[in-house]
Amino acid sequence: MNNEQTAAPMQPIPRHAIASEKLNLWYGTFQALYDVDLRIREGLITSMIGPSGCGKSTFLRSVNRINERLGYVRIEGSVHVMNENIYDPHVELVQVRKQVGMVFQRPNPLPISIRDNILFSHRLHAKGGGDVAQGTPDEIVEQSLRQVLLWDQVKDRLRRKATELSLEEQQKLCIARLLPVKPKVLLMDEPCSALDPKGTEAVEELLWELRGQYTILIVTHNMAQARRASEECIFMLMGRVVEHGRTDEVFVTPAHPETADYIEGRYG
Amino acid sequence: MNTANPALFQASDLNRHNARVQRRYRLLFGLMTLLLITPVLLILGTLLAKGGSAISWEFLFSAPTDGMRTGGVFPALLGTIWLVTVALLLSVPIGIFAAIYLSEYAGDNWFTRIINLAIINLAGVPSIVHALFGLGAFVLFFKFGTSILAASLTLAVMTMPVVIVATRESLQAVPPAFREACWNMGATRWQTIRRVVLPNSITGILTGVILEVSRTAGETAPIMFTGAVFFTPFLPQSVFDQTMALSLHLFVTATQVPGIAEQVPFGVALVLIALVLTMNSVSIAFRMWLRGKKKW
Numbered sequence: 050m051n052n053e054q055t056a057a058p059m060q061p062i063p064r065h066a067i068a069s070e071k072l073n074l075w076y077g078t079f080q081a082l083y084d085v086d087l088r089i090r091e092g093l094i095t096s097m098i099g100p101s102g103c104g105k106s107t108f109l110r111s112v113n114r115i116n117e118r119l120g121y122v123r124i125e126g127s128v129h130v131m132n133e134n135i136y137d138p139h140v141e142l143v144q145v146r147k148q149v150g151m152v153f154q155r156p157n158p159l160p161i162s163i164r165d166n167i168l169f170s171h172r173l174h175a176k177g178g179g180d181v182a183q184g185t186p187d188e189i190v191e192q193s194l195r196q197v198l199l200w201d202q203v204k205d206r207l208r209r210k211a212t213e214l215s216l217e218e219q220q221k222l223c224i225a226r227l228l229p230v231k232p233k234v235l236l237m238d239e240p241c242s243a244l245d246p247k248g249t250e251a252v253e254e255l256l257w258e259l260r261g262q263y264t265i266l267i268v269t270h271n272m273a274q275a276r277r278a279s280e281e282c283i284f285m286l287m288g289r290v291v292e293h294g295r296t297d298e299v300f301v302t303p304a305h306p307e308t309a310d311y312i313e314g315r316y317g
Numbered sequence: 318m319n320t321a322n323p324a325l326f327q328a329s330d331l332n333r334h335n336a337r338v339q340r341r342y343r344l345l346f347g348l349m350t351l352l353l354i355t356p357v358l359l360i361l362g363t364l365l366a367k368g369g370s371a372i373s374w375e376f377l378f379s380a381p382t383d384g385m386r387t388g389g390v391f392p393a394l395l396g397t398i399w400l401v402t403v404a405l406l407l408s409v410p411i412g413i414f415a416a417i418y419l420s421e422y423a424g425d426n427w428f429t430r431i432i433n434l435a436i437i438n439l440a441g442v443p444s445i446v447h448a449l450f451g452l453g454a455f456v457l458f459f460k461f462g463t464s465i466l467a468a469s470l471t472l473a474v475m476t477m478p479v480v481i482v483a484t485r486e487s488l489q490a491v492p493p494a495f496r497e498a499c500w501n502m503g504a505t506r507w508q509t510i511r512r513v514v515l516p517n518s519i520t521g522i523l524t525g526v527i528l529e530v531s532r533t534a535g536e537t538a539p540i541m542f543t544g545a546v547f548f549t550p551f552l553p554q555s556v557f558d559q560t561m562a563l564s565l566h567l568f569v570t571a572t573q574v575p576g577i578a579e580q581v582p583f584g585v586a587l588v589l590i591a592l593v594l595t596m597n598s599v600s601i602a603f604r605m606w607l608r609g610k611k612k613w
Contacts (some may be wrong), residue, residue, distance in 0.1 A: 112499070115497075115500075115501060118500070120424070142503075143503040143505065144503070145503075146500070146501055146502060146503035148500075150501075150502075151501045157497070157498040158493070158498070159495055159498055159499070160495065160513075160517060161513075161515055169499075169512070170503060171506075173502060173503055173504050173508060194475060226502070227502070230502075230503075234327070256483060
């Protein structure tokens with residue numbers, strides 16, 4: 050985290066979209082996260098890497114509080130999103146889900162039309178003057194699909210069901226349907242692992258398009274992807290953060306021998 | 318190697334043996350299927366042959382006369398429609414709502430497991446026991462008397478487990494990924510149920526309801542003590558009236574009336590089956606309409 054000098058000049062004080070403090074998490078008696086302190090900067094793409102079971106997905110899932118659905122999860126510490134502790138008892142879970150969108154390994158479009166998929170969460174949150182995209186439904190659909198570079202492929206079949214799309218298109222749609230409610234953070238849990246290289250490339254391209262408008266935190270097993278598609282990189286091991294820095298620095302001059310070993314494929 | 322090997326793609330003894338075994342099993346399964354539909358065809362055939370001549374507009378739309386020996390089945394037909402409708406109005410909403418609770422809201426703990434066990438056991442209780450329960454609970458304790466209401470409540474209690482089990486199974490057939498996708502977008506449980514789970518399971522739920530229609534219309538024991546009578550000169554005006562019913566009428570004409578023409582009970586049975594099939598086809602049509610309306 051010693052990269053303040055490299056921050057863009059128009060943004061002298063880097064803001065943190067996600068900030069965890071002494072985050073400890075247990076699945077039953079198994080401790081999955083140990084004192085995780087992370088400051089993830091607003092508007093950047095941050096990747097999380099590390100061997101299976103290192104806690105990166107667990108951390109991701111505690112940023113929109115879907116871990117607690119499991120019932121046997123215990124959490125200590127705090128996670129701030131846009132300077133508010135989302136584990137505060139006064140926090141409305143529905144708002145957390147609106148502000149922090151999540152994309153999963155397997156694309157999970159709803160079995161309704163492409164158009165309805167895009168409008169689904171907008172309809173949930175638009176009533177009562179929530180901060181959502183303005184415009185007619187058609188405009189919102191077009192705008193969201195354009196943002197994920199999907200509009201040209203699907204504009205003639207918006208009423209077809211979304212599950213008919215290719216996996217790559219489904220995954221883009223799953224990203225697109227988060228956008229109409231103006232989330233602050235997009236969490237992606239290995240979003241490309243079900244996709245072929247071409248689909249992966251397309252989704253990475255899309256990440257760069259969304260960069261700046263949203264803070265993106267992406268968990269990946271693909272080292273090359275972390276290197277290509279992120280600006281900052283977090284390396285985790287056994288539930289602890291080992292290293293967090295600019296992606297090129299983490300990859301070229303890692304500060305910790307564990308990071309270097311993992312990156313070079315000596316374990317993982 | 319360029320020596321020709323003529324045996325490369327020839328059937329071996331093992332292949333032939335396996336093929337023979339496979340044919341034997343196909344034959345077995347086919348015969349069982351045939352065995353399954355034979356009684357259905359026999360029943361329908363016998364009913365049509367022996368009871369078909371009894372069917373006429375007069376038979377359908379007039380009251381029995383001369384101690385059931387002549388006249389028609391109209392009061393019983395109407396009574397069965399009353400009983401089935403009221404029973405469905407009571408059991409379908411309760412059953413579906415309870416199933417939604419058990420499947421979508423309740424956690425998996427000892428309490429819900431006991432409830433599930435109770436539902437399965439309830440489905441296995443003999444109908445005559447339900448009849449006595451209905452007599453004790455609805456006729457005597459709640460003082461509904463022998464009435465359509467008491468009989469329909471008894472039928473509802475008896476058939477509710479079928480609705481619950483069928484509904485829960487079709488709810489659980491909806492992939493969990495759909496629910497999670499909804500929750501992760503900030504949908505409440507109810508929004509998820511309303512917009513994703515129910516539209517995807519409604520056809521299965523209707524199948525449960527269809528099953529229940531057939532069962533309800535045919536039951537005799539539970540209504541015998543609670544609301545159905547051998548004969549009444551009046552048509553039911555409200556749920557507090559007693560009524561005749563086709564199933565009981567069939568029992569009466571088949572066993573209790575000396576010197577009755579053979580075609581009368583067969584005709585009654587035919588009307589009962591036709592009624593059930595009509596009600597079923599309405600639900601099936603509704604189901605197909607829903608499926609056609611689905612966008613996915």
